[in-house]
Amino acid sequence: MADKIPDSDALMAWKADKDRLPILQRRASQLRKKLQDAESKIKDQETVLAGEQADVDRLAGKSLGNYILSLSRKMDARRQKEEAELVAARHRLDELKEEQRYLQQALLEQQEQIMGASQAEHAWNQALVDLKSSLRAETAHTLADRYRERESALTQINGQVGEIEQARTVARRAQATADAMLERLRSAEGWSSYDVWFKGGIVTHMAKYNHLDAASDLMSHLSAQLRDLRSELADIRMDLGDSLNTYTSGTRALDYFFDNIFTDLSVRDRVREDLDTVQRIKGKLHQVERELDQKRSQAKAQAVVLQHQLQELLLQYADAKGN
Template sequence: MPSSPSDAPEPVGPRSAPTSIETELAGARRAVVERDQQLARRRLAEDGLRAAEAELATARAALADESADVARLESLSLARVWAGLRGNRDERLDAERAEQQAAEYVAATAQARVTSAARELSAVDHALHALGDVAARWVSALAAKEAWVHGSGGPAAARLAEVAERTGALRAEQVEIAQAQTAAEHAAGALGAAAGHLRSADGWSTYDTFFDGGMLASMVKHDKLDRAAGLLREADAALRHLTVELGDLGEQGVGGVAVDGFTRTLDVWFDNVFTDWSVRNRIAEAQDRVLAAGQAVDGVRARLAQREHAVDAELAELAGRREAALLG
């Protein structure tokens, strides 16, 4: 007996997500769009308020000047006496009062614009507040859809898993980049401090060498060198830490601009008696090394900034792919 149409198997195809998930996803998307629109309005409202406030400040300054002119003619002042002698005080006072009234009108108009702009900004802020945490809602809606997709299996789930895996790797890389950038900033600061004390030591060494600075100059010079030695040790440690952080990213360190010999070289200065010329040469050598290390660190910072930008761009692209897979 042939089967009836009602007994025929349903066509096999991709399952649709539950209505509740799709409804929330659509609502969250509308909220994101409305939030972006309100934020654009807010930027315009802020610009309008700043412009209105600047206009009001100008108008109030002009009004103050006009009011001062009227006050001078109304009071017992040299201006009033001179105007009275010339016989035109009343005419001038009327003119000044007219200009004052005109300035009052301009100031009142500007104040009204400020009030209107502030009201517009307040309305936008109220609308944004009413939307609630749009970003969290959108993240939650996407997560619910993603969980359903993973549970249903299929090609979409595999694509999302690939995106999630790559996103996780990039998030971890962001952390490593941030740590390396912090280490690079610390190294740059330590090198800058060392360079400053070396310059000071160099100046005192020059004075001691060429002008026979005597015991006082020698004491100051060696105090500067002591401090420079300590700062160079700090810079050396900072550069070593930077090299470790760069290693976590698969990057080379400051390559060939190490400062391993700084501390040992400086220790020799104080353990042995060298001529002033020898000390000056040592300072010059240290300055050259610090300069080279600083340039290397600057190069590292530039590379890290480029890598950070590349990671951000790829994360944005992956986020787009994820949303497309979930909204499709």
């Protein structure tokens, strides 16, 4: 623990500096991008300048073409034009280099400010650690009980956020399984319809039942995920309701896959029933995910309030200690 707890004025000064850190870092990132662009433009302009210099040098050389131009008095005009373009190219290069120097200086100043804000952030965080340690050790201070109460509440809220996020992960995985199952069932329905109308042979039967077998495996996987989701939701006092009972443990909605007494028409109708069932499950899972997102947002908002209250208590404690 620090030898001396900083007063609230010092803490608030550190906080003000550290709160500027994201803005300073964003500005530094923008300056680096501009500096890279400036360096690229300088290279391009140096190429342009070299070309203009080459044009001027060619006109200064002794060649038959230059001699003919000089006789017709066109040489002076041509030379003036090329020299003007050379001067303009040099001027543009000087402008770009000046911009580069400005950006380099601005970035250096920005980095110095970032360093200062980072030091303030470190001082702020260390001061909070020291204040927390000191306040937790208090047994008679009026703020100690209030701090411990809110700290315990924040721990519970953070735990709830973790449970909500775990349930959300399971729900999203179940949705992915439902999507895969719908794809298989739609393919099986297509082959079943073909069998009904065109009396397909062994190839269509094999294609159909391959999709049905895959859907059956996915159904088992989805059932396990729904059981897991029920358990996760129970931890946060949510219930799936009765709308997903079709795929609970012990239910085999696709037992007909292995029963050859059904006609092709019966198989197709049963596939359509399962398509409706899985589509309904997917809709329910999407609804659960939305509710979980809402609960997570509410819990995080409560956590922010508690964090602010804890910080305020620490500042009050620092002020009381300073006095």
